[in-house]
Amino acid sequence: MRSATAAASTAPDIYGLCLAAQRDLGPYIRATPLEPSADLARETGGRVFLKLENLQHTGSFKVRGALNRLLALDEGEKKAGVVTASSGNHGMASAFGMRRLGIEGTIFLPETASPLKVRMLETLGATVRFHGSDCEATETYARQQADRTGKVYISPYNDPVVVGGQGTIGLEILARLPRVDCVMVAVGGGGLISGIAGAVKALRPQARIVGCLPENSPAMAASVKAGRIVAVPARETLSDGTAGGIEPGAVTFDPCRTLVDDWVLVSEAEIRSAMIRVFDNHRLVIEGAAGVTVAGFLKMAPQLAGRTVALVVCGGNIDTAVFKRIICPTGDPAARRLRR
Structure with a gap:
């Protein structure tokens, strides 16, 4: 040690x-x-x-990190909206934060995501999309979509x-x-x-x-x-x-x-x-x-x-x-x- x-x-x-x-x-x-x-x-x-x-x-x-990142967005970024990827918990945290702060966004989940977490995301009013069978593939795709659409990508972990x-x-x-x-x-x-x-x-x-x-x-x-x-x-x-x-x-x-x-x-x-x-x-x-x-x-x-x-x-x-x-x-x- x-x-x-x-x-x-x-x-x-x-x-x-x-x-x-x-x-x-x-x-x-x-x-x-x-x-x-x-x-x-x-x-x-x-x-x-x-x-x-x-x-x-x-x-x-996850609410701690997701909300902290959403609070750091400038007005232009908030207006453009966000994209994130999650196995469920970060997605729910992001949806909670977006709803609280009035920010629009899309949440990508792996196709294997927990049905409970999908239902909870829908209850929070999130726009949900599915891609890939594991978190790494989902995160890569979500980043690509953020770059393509000019939205801010909110990483589940890869962000100071x-x-x-x-x-x-x-x-x-x-x-x-x-x-x-x-x-x-x-x-x-x-x-x-x-x-x-x-x-x-x-x-x-x-x-x-x-x-x-x-x-x-x-x-x-x-x-x-x-x-x-x-x-x-x-x-x-x-x-x-x-x-x-x-x-x-x-x-x-x-x-x-x-x-x-x-x-x-x-x-x-x-x-x-x-x-x-x-x-x-x-x-x-x-x-x-x-x-x-x-x-x-x-x-x-x-x-x-x-x-x-x-x-x-x-x-x-x-x-x-x-x-x-x-x-x-x-x-x-x-x-x-x-x-x-």
């Missing part, structure tokens, strides 16, 4: 963006609860807290202003837990962990930042290991919010490479088990990406003995039918025993 001082040297620019975002986003977002988990604390003998971004507007942290918005979570964690030892975050394109790491490392450089990914879609961890952005085959995963590849030249790669201390990959069975555990002990329905973080904590628990740990529960948007299959799959005796 690198020295904390070296890691902190990359933090100030992101930290400044986070402070500006915290100021601008105040009237629009919720400062979400940081709930102690007595259940998870038993694993380490320390203190464990859940940062409940599933209780944020639209059910995920978006990163700054997501990083306000780190500021909120530190306001409640100034001596936090470890913050664990699910990672897809890296916008969430880049922002949080930039904020946390600037104020508490000795804090450990851990990126959590599904084994079936580990693009950022593989890229950091390779020292460059690499293409990694993405298999089906419960963590649809983190699935897919990373755009070439993504602004999140360097913060992930320099500010994230550890990476942990978890299986689909571990994600499912974590989601069940949070439901059983906190009565919270969380989506697969949030389950990745809890699963990562459980996998690393022996290394976190006695520590104060914050787990970012990044969202709660999951189809009812999918959640039902997770908590009680047909013909699974082990699951039936677990539910008794």
Whole structure:
């Protein structure tokens, strides 16, 4: 693991963006609860807290980054409208922000997007289009459409202003837990962990930042290991919010490479088990990406003995039918025993 001082040297620019975002986003977002988990604390003998971004507007942290980017548009850009791409949560966040600020736009989703998220987007009045079977293809196409039509593209993660918005979570964690030892975050394109790491490392450089990914879609961890952005085959995963590849030249790669201390990959069975555990002990329905973080904590628990740990529960948007299959799959005796 690198020295904390070296890691902190990359933090100030992101930290400044986070402070500006915290100021601008105040009237629009919720400062979400940081709930102690007595259940998870038993694993380490320390203190464990859940940062409940599933209780944020639209059910995920994405509102922070999307709104921050929309607020930064000038009048001409607002008039022209925006284009974005999403597996669902960023799309809902963008639709929420566009509706709140009176901005028109189109949201492109992969054809595999969650039906629940599609319905929620339609409820928010969004103009929805579909392209491609994974997030990377959808994002590339959406950027092309933005360039063709002269509209502003709002990236789910590949934008410093978006990163700054997501990083306000780190500021909120530190306001409640100034001596936090470890913050664990699910990672897809890296916008969430880049922002949080930039904020946390600037104020508490000795804090450990851990990126959590599904084994079936580990693009950022593989890229950091390779020292460059690499293409990694993405298999089906419960963590649809983190699935897919990373755009070439993504602004999140360097913060992930320099500010994230550890990476942990978890299986689909571990994600499912974590989601069940949070439901059983906190009565919270969380989506697969949030389950990745809890699963990562459980996998690393022996290394976190006695520590104060914050787990970012990044969202709660999951189809009812999918959640039902997770908590009680047909013909699974082990699951039936677990539910008794």
